[in-house]
Amino acid sequence: MSALLQATLLQLIQLLIVLLLAPFLTGQVRWVKARMLGRRGPPLLQPYRDLAKLLRKEAVVADNASWIYRSAPYVIFALLWLAAALVPIFSTRLPMSPAADLIALVGLLGSARFLLALAGMDIGTSFGGIGSSREMMIASLAEPAMLMVIFTVALFIHSTSIPSIAEFVLGNAVGIRVSFALALISLTMVAIAETARIPVDNPATHLELTMVHEAMVLEYSGRHLALIEAASMMQLLFYVSLISGIFVPWGLAGPNATPPLLLLGIASYFAKLVVAGVLLALFETSIAKMRVFRVSEFLGVSLLLGLLATVFLYVSHSL
Amino acid sequence: MRTGFEFDIAHTISTSVLLLSFALLYQRRMVGVLHAFTVQALLVGAAAAWQAYIQDAPHLYITALIAWVFKATIIPLALHSIIRRLGIHRTVEPVVGINLTLLAGVALVILSILLVFPVAHASTALTRENLALALSIVLLGLLMMITRRNAVSQVIGFMSLENGLVLAAVGVKGMPLVVEMSVAFSVLVAFIVFGMFLFRIRERFDTLDLQYLETFRGDHQGERR
Numbered sequence: 001m002s003a004l005l006q007a008t009l010l011q012l013i014q015l016l017i018v019l020l021l022a023p024f025l026t027g028q029v030r031w032v033k034a035r036m037l038g039r040r041g042p043p044l045l046q047p048y049r050d051l052a053k054l055l056r057k058e059a060v061v062a063d064n065a066s067w068i069y070r071s072a073p074y075v076i077f078a079l080l081w082l083a084a085a086l087v088p089i090f091s092t093r094l095p096m097s098p099a100a101d102l103i104a105l106v107g108l109l110g111s112a113r114f115l116l117a118l119a120g121m122d123i124g125t126s127f128g129g130i131g132s133s134r135e136m137m138i139a140s141l142a143e144p145a146m147l148m149v150i151f152t153v154a155l156f157i158h159s160t161s162i163p164s165i166a167e168f169v170l171g172n173a174v175g176i177r178v179s180f181a182l183a184l185i186s187l188t189m190v191a192i193a194e195t196a197r198i199p200v201d202n203p204a205t206h207l208e209l210t211m212v213h214e215a216m217v218l219e220y221s222g223r224h225l226a227l228i229e230a231a232s233m234m235q236l237l238f239y240v241s242l243i244s245g246i247f248v249p250w251g252l253a254g255p256n257a258t259p260p261l262l263l264l265g266i267a268s269y270f271a272k273l274v275v276a277g278v279l280l281a282l283f284e285t286s287i288a289k290m291r292v293f294r295v296s297e298f299l300g301v302s303l304l305l306g307l308l309a310t311v312f313l314y315v316s317h318s319l
Numbered sequence: 320m321r322t323g324f325e326f327d328i329a330h331t332i333s334t335s336v337l338l339l340s341f342a343l344l345y346q347r348r349m350v351g352v353l354h355a356f357t358v359q360a361l362l363v364g365a366a367a368a369w370q371a372y373i374q375d376a377p378h379l380y381i382t383a384l385i386a387w388v389f390k391a392t393i394i395p396l397a398l399h400s401i402i403r404r405l406g407i408h409r410t411v412e413p414v415v416g417i418n419l420t421l422l423a424g425v426a427l428v429i430l431s432i433l434l435v436f437p438v439a440h441a442s443t444a445l446t447r448e449n450l451a452l453a454l455s456i457v458l459l460g461l462l463m464m465i466t467r468r469n470a471v472s473q474v475i476g477f478m479s480l481e482n483g484l485v486l487a488a489v490g491v492k493g494m495p496l497v498v499e500m501s502v503a504f505s506v507l508v509a510f511i512v513f514g515m516f517l518f519r520i521r522e523r524f525d526t527l528d529l530q531y532l533e534t535f536r537g538d539h540q541g542e543r544r
Contacts, residue, residue, distance in 0.1 A: 177327075178334045300418040301345060304425050305338075311429055312334070315436075315448060 004095070010262070011085070011094045017266065018084040018241075022233040023047035025240065025277055030204075032281035047233065051226050059222030062123045072119035073220065073227035079112040080231045084238040087245050090265030091253040092163040102150045102160040105242070106143065109194070112231070113139050120216030127208060131215025134292060138193055138200065138212065141299035146190045148306025149183045153246060155313055156180075162242070166249035182309035184247045189302035191239035196232070197280065199290040200298065203232075210289065240276045241269075248272065325373045329490075332366040333452040336486060337428070340459040343479055344420050349402050349471060353395055356475050360390035363482045370489040379489055385503045386485060394478065394510055401514060402471055405521055420466050427458040449490030456483030470520060470527040474513045481506050 027047040034041025061070065086100040086108075094100075113135065120132035154160045156179065157168045193200040196213035205211055206218075217228045245252070251268025253261040290298060339359035346352045364386035371379030431454035435447060460480025464473045481502070488499060517527065524531050 178330055181331065181334070182338075297345070297417045300421060301341070304341070304421050307425055308428065311425075311432065315432055315451065 007093065007095045010091055011096055014089060014091075014094060015081070015085045017089065017269075018234065018237055019081065021270070021273060022084070022230065022237040023051060025237050025273055026233045028274065028277040029236075029281050029284075032278050033285055036281060036285045047229075051230055054221075054226035054229070055223050057222040059220075059224050061224075062219060064123065065219075066122055068115075069119050069122040069219075070224075072115045072122075073224040073231070076112045076115050076119075077227040077231040077234070079108050079115075080234040080238060083108040083112075084234050084241060086162075087238060087241040088163050088166055088249075088252060089241050089245065089269045090251075091257055091262055092166050092249075093255045093257075094163075097163045098161070100162045102153070102162060103147075105162075106146060106150070109235070109238075110139070110143065112235075116216055116228075123219050125219060127215045127218050130208075131212055131218070134212045135216060138295055138299070141296055142190045142193045142302070145186055145299055145302040145306050146194075148303055148310065149187045149190070152179055152183045152306060152309040152313055155310065162245050166245050166252055167254070169246070169249050170252065170254070179309040179313040180247065182305045182312065184243070186302045186305035186309065187243055187246075189298065189305070191243065192283075193295065193299055193302075195236045195239055197236075198284040199287050200295050202289050210292070212292070237273075240273060244269070244272045244276065329366065329369055329373065330448055332362055332369060333449055333486060333490075336362045336366065336482065337452050337456055337459075340456050340463075340479055340483075341421060341424055343463055343475065344424055344459065344466070345417060347417075349407055349469070350399075352472055352475055353398055353402070356479060357391055357395040359479060359482055360386055360395070363485055364391060366486055367489045374492060376492075382485065382489060382499050382503075385499070386482075389503060389507055390478065390482070394507075397510070397514065398471065398475070401517060405471075405517070405527065407469075407471070407527065420462065423466075424459050424462055427462060428455040431455040431458055446490055446492075450487060453483045453487030453490065456480070456486060459483075468528050470513075470517055470529055473529070474510070474517070477509070477513075478506065 024044065024047070027042070027044045030046070031041040031044055083105050086096055086105060088094065088097065088100065117132040117135050120128040120135070122128070150160060153165060156177075157165050159165060159168070192198075196203055201212040201214075202210060203213070206214055208215070213232065217225065220228050251265055251272075253265040257265070336359055339355055339362065342355040343352055343359070346355055364383040367379050367386060368383035371377060371383065432451045435451040435454055457480050460476050460478075460483060463476030463479065467473055467476060484502065485499070488502075520529075521527060
């Protein structure tokens with residue numbers, strides 16, 4: 001009984017951690033980017049302040065908005081929060097771990113994206129329509145690549161559950177696996193496309209020709225906008241947790257972890273977040289945004305890398 | 320004997336070379352292509368140096384040095400100056416269907432793996448993998464020469480093909496140094512000849528797009544221009 005209680009407590013801690021750290025990650029990426037561009041940059045707490053301000057403000061809703069438009073922010077935020085809470089970030093044994101299946105996570109993300117696209121089209125403005133159609137184009141290219149990565153990992157480890165993948169990587173001397181490296185690059189490219197970062201989309205722009213994500217949420221205001229913003233911050237955090245959980249799980253606490261080990265897990269997760277944020281900022285400042293029509297090439301490369309990863313898996317297996 | 324770690328490093332370097340072959344196919348800008356080629360040459364040198372270390376074969380260090388000095392320094396610098404003098408350093412190449420080219424590239428990689436594995440069954444795992452990767456790099460170099468219309472990109476395709484050959488050579492034990500030296504120098508000579516040709520083509524046709532040569536030769540009459 002007490003074990004169950006403890007596990008539930010850990011799960012609650014994880015829910016809180018992802019909620020608290022998601023704006024921090026976004027703020028950190030913005031700050032590092034600003035520094036690299038020679039600006040002073042907003043303080044790290046700025047995203048929290050933005051969200052708090054938006055939550056206090058009145059939500060203006062268009063006259064012809066349906067219930068989909070009103071309910072979408074809540075559902076999207078809930079779906080992404082759930083997804084981020086499922087990925088093991090500091091302990092592999094949580095009560096919801098059995099649900100932390102890669103394909104289930106893809107499903108959660110897909111539902112959130114579907115709702116967001118619907119909400120973008122709901123009001124009937126042209127920007128929302130453009131944003132939704134582009135988002136769907138990107139998604140239709142990104143999802144096969146992501147599934148290819150999942151297949152590669154699943155073929156190697158014989159499981160699609162993230163805790164068992166992490167435990168496998170932790171427990172065995174996997175060494176430097178070429179297919180894992182390829183899968184890592186492929187998944188990173190998918191993550192960049194899905195979280196609407198440069199070069200696929202620019203999170204800081206409102207230029208109508210290039211925006212994708214921002215075009216969909218253009219009509220939202222007040223608490224709705226706060227939830228949507230928080231959801232996209234959560235999505236960034238989710239991808240960082242996913243990539244670190246599969247490819248660099250070191251620091252994760254095992255099944256019967258003591259409190260010091262759990263604290264170590266949390267500390268290492270925080271360190272991974274910081275490193276990932278700096279790397280993302282570095283990548284974003286060093287590359288230009290590509291045209292929307294080149295996104296298919298970018299994600300095509302991601303899919304091909306996933307394919308190559310599978311091929312090399314067979315090469316290594318047949319040795 | 321070779322440990323798993325040494326094998327992993329060799330494997331990783333070779334795969335990075337292969338990835339850069341894909342990067343060559345993906346790039347559209349001349350300067351981007353050149354940068355990708357430079358990194359590839361650096362990695363080929365690293366692969367040779369690593370093989371020299373794990374095979375305990377000092378002469379492979381010379382191969383690494385040749386790769387670093389000639390292919391990662393002199394040839395890219397010369398190509399940079401050529402494309403700048405020809406005024407094509409900002410050119411975006413009109414390649415049709417990058418996705419299709421990359422797909423063909425993956426097909427070639429699978430083909431070369433299927434080809435090498437039955438043939439080199441008796442040899443060690445490291446040699447076999449290296450051969451498969453090297454053959455794919457050679458084929459990707461060929462693919463680049465076929466799918467690009469610009470003469471400079473075709474030259475780079477040829478050079479990356481040669482990188483694949485070097486990778487195959489260093490993976491096999493007992494490759495004499497003389498052969499490598501002569502290959503390296505013949506590539507250098509080929510490069511000089513290519514350079515002269517580029518200027519001659521440019522002088523005569525005002526372009527480096529080799530499709531115009533076909534019109535000149537008499538193929539596709541009336542199709543273009």
